[in-house]
Amino acid sequence: MSDKAAKSLLDTGIDSIEQVEFYRVLVNSIQDYAIFLLDTNGCIASWNLGAEKLKGYRPNEIIGQHFSVFYPEKDVENGKPEWELTECQRFGHIEDEGWRVKKDGSRFWANVIITALYDRTGEFIGYAKVTRDLTERKNYEDRLRRANRLLERQHAELGALNQAKDEFISLASHQLRTPATGVRQFLGLLLEGYAGDLTETQADYVKKAYDSNLRQISLVNDLLKVAQVDAGQVSLTRTEVDIAELVRDVVGEQASRFSDRGQKVTIKGATKPVMAKVDESKLRMAIENLIDNASKYTPEGGKVKVSLSANDESIKLVVSDTGVGIDEEHQHRLFSKFSRIPNALSEDVNGSGLGLYWVDKIIQLHDGTIEVKSKVDKGSEFTVIIPVDGVDDD
Amino acid sequence: MMTKPRVLLVEDELVIRQAFEIILTNQDYDIDIAANGEEAAKLCESYHYDLILLDLMMPVLDGVGFLEKVNPAKNLQDTRVVILSNLSSGEAINQAIELGAHRSEIKANLGPAELIKLVSDELANRAS
Numbered sequence: 084m085s086d087k088a089a090k091s092l093l094d095t096g097i098d099s100i101e102q103v104e105f106y107r108v109l110v111n112s113i114q115d116y117a118i119f120l121l122d123t124n125g126c127i128a129s130w131n132l133g134a135e136k137l138k139g140y141r142p143n144e145i146i147g148q149h150f151s152v153f154y155p156e157k158d159v160e161n162g163k164p165e166w167e168l169t170e171c172q173r174f175g176h177i178e179d180e181g182w183r184v185k186k187d188g189s190r191f192w193a194n195v196i197i198t199a200l201y202d203r204t205g206e207f208i209g210y211a212k213v214t215r216d217l218t219e220r221k222n223y224e225d226r227l228r229r230a231n232r233l234l235e236r237q238h239a240e241l242g243a244l245n246q247a248k249d250e251f252i253s254l255a256s257h258q259l260r261t262p263a264t265g266v267r268q269f270l271g272l273l274l275e276g277y278a279g280d281l282t283e284t285q286a287d288y289v290k291k292a293y294d295s296n297l298r299q300i301s302l303v304n305d306l307l308k309v310a311q312v313d314a315g316q317v318s319l320t321r322t323e324v325d326i327a328e329l330v331r332d333v334v335g336e337q338a339s340r341f342s343d344r345g346q347k348v349t350i351k352g353a354t355k356p357v358m359a360k361v362d363e364s365k366l367r368m369a370i371e372n373l374i375d376n377a378s379k380y381t382p383e384g385g386k387v388k389v390s391l392s393a394n395d396e397s398i399k400l401v402v403s404d405t406g407v408g409i410d411e412e413h414q415h416r417l418f419s420k421f422s423r424i425p426n427a428l429s430e431d432v433n434g435s436g437l438g439l440y441w442v443d444k445i446i447q448l449h450d451g452t453i454e455v456k457s458k459v460d461k462g463s464e465f466t467v468i469i470p471v472d473g474v475d476d477d
Numbered sequence: 478m479m480t481k482p483r484v485l486l487v488e489d490e491l492v493i494r495q496a497f498e499i500i501l502t503n504q505d506y507d508i509d510i511a512a513n514g515e516e517a518a519k520l521c522e523s524y525h526y527d528l529i530l531l532d533l534m535m536p537v538l539d540g541v542g543f544l545e546k547v548n549p550a551k552n553l554q555d556t557r558v559v560i561l562s563n564l565s566s567g568e569a570i571n572q573a574i575e576l577g578a579h580r581s582e583i584k585a586n587l588g589p590a591e592l593i594k595l596v597s598d599e600l601a602n603r604a605s
Contacts (some may be wrong), residue, residue, distance in 0.1 A: 253564060256564055264584045267588055269492070271495060271590070277500075300585045304583075471495075
């Protein structure tokens with residue numbers, strides 16, 4: 084610290100040379116902050132170790148120079164250093180963040196506080212300047228800002244893609260189903276005798292075309308159901324539903340199919356009401372799918388059992404059959420999309436490989452679980468557990 | 478003599494229009510046909526319908542536009558309105574229900590027998 088600077092400090096009210104020495108040691112020992120004095124013209128009057136470390140100048144190289152030497156050329160051209168001193172005099176102090184220049188010409192991001200100094204008579208005697216290097220924080224913030232901008236852009240792109248996908252699903256559902264509807268109606272008209280009686284062979288051919296058309300419609304329906312569930316467009320409308328009644332209904336509706344295949348179906352535990360808060364139509368479709376699968380993959384004369392039980396927290400539905408079973412090595416992909424598992428009946432059974440995927444998703448939306456146990460040639464057992472008090476997501 | 482129930486079919490797809498017309502005429506209903514919502518709205522100014530079978534995606538004026546125009550909840554209180562569309566869900570169906578349609582079915586899931594049952598159920602609903 085120069086004599087002049089020491090005198091300035093004395094003038095600010097510090098009473099003794101000992102105190103001046105004390106402050107000199109204090110200021111000098113601080114290495115993370117550049118702390119120095121400027122005279123009334125903005126020329127450097129003192130220089131601490133922190134300033135030397137931060138800006139690279141030795142005291143004898145910098146004392147006496149104007150502090151604008153620390154500013155980038157453009158700031159100097161724009162008169163920023165002078166402006167800061169003027170503002171500082173006006174308001175007593177000024178704080179700024181911006182690029183500053185080191186002795187070697189490299190830049191650092193600085194937090195700068197300049198305070199106007201007055202002696203005890205109130206006369207303006209210069210400025211105290213404290214500078215901190217915040218380059219690391221600035222770089223970190225810049226990286227965060229860039230990452231954030233990238234995320235925002237990707238979010239917007241994903242939103243647009245999702246919207247395009249939704250529009251595609253909507254359009255595809257319409258465009259694929261419309262011609263299939265025409266085929267269904269006119270084949271149906273032929274089969275139901277609107278155009279007169281058909282010969283046995285004609286009726287057989289038309290029936291084959293009609294069934295094929297139904298499969299096509301069912302496949303489109305499955306694809307759309309899965310696309311909707313994947314797009315997050317499926318939400319549950321929960322009401323208090325008697326699951327026992329629902330199970331009896333579904334089995335009743337499929338009764339003719341069981342009898343056509345010579346299969347015996349039994350229901351257990353569904354005589355008394357078993358209440359749960361579920362989406363009735365979606366759970367109905369899921370149960371229909373499980374029971375239909377049990378029948379489809381069980382040879383003629385086999386058995387299908389539907390068992391229902393409940394406790395205070397959940398209901399448990401088990402659909403078991405004496406069918407062809409699922410090889411253990413394929414069981415892990417049973418609930419995956421388009422997974423058609425090879426078995427003794429898979430060539431005879433029409434399926435999209437989407438049914439169990441959709442069922443699993445619907446059970447998940449109900450906060451429930453579905454598990455399978457199966458042995459080849461012995462049969463399969465699907466166990467669904469669903470909480471009784473389902474809560475809507477929103 | 479009881480008058481025949483009068484049904485308005487609003488459908489832009491010619492093949493589906495023809496099939497539905499054959500099926501419903503055979504059931505002894507009076508059928509009027511409109512190829513879009515605009516034509517349907519004009520027919521509704523002149524005639525009273527017991528049942529309107531309404532497609533959603535149509536040129537000129539779509540199903541939702543038709544419902545906005547005729548405001549069935551206010552102006553067609555004795556008429557059942559059933560959406561028959563191949564859209565499976567979404568904004569348009571929700572809007573149609575909010576605008577006064579009573580029910581929505583996927584057309585592709587209806588064969589002649591299912592269509593006959595739907596129309597007869599809806600006419601019974603209207604009567605009750």
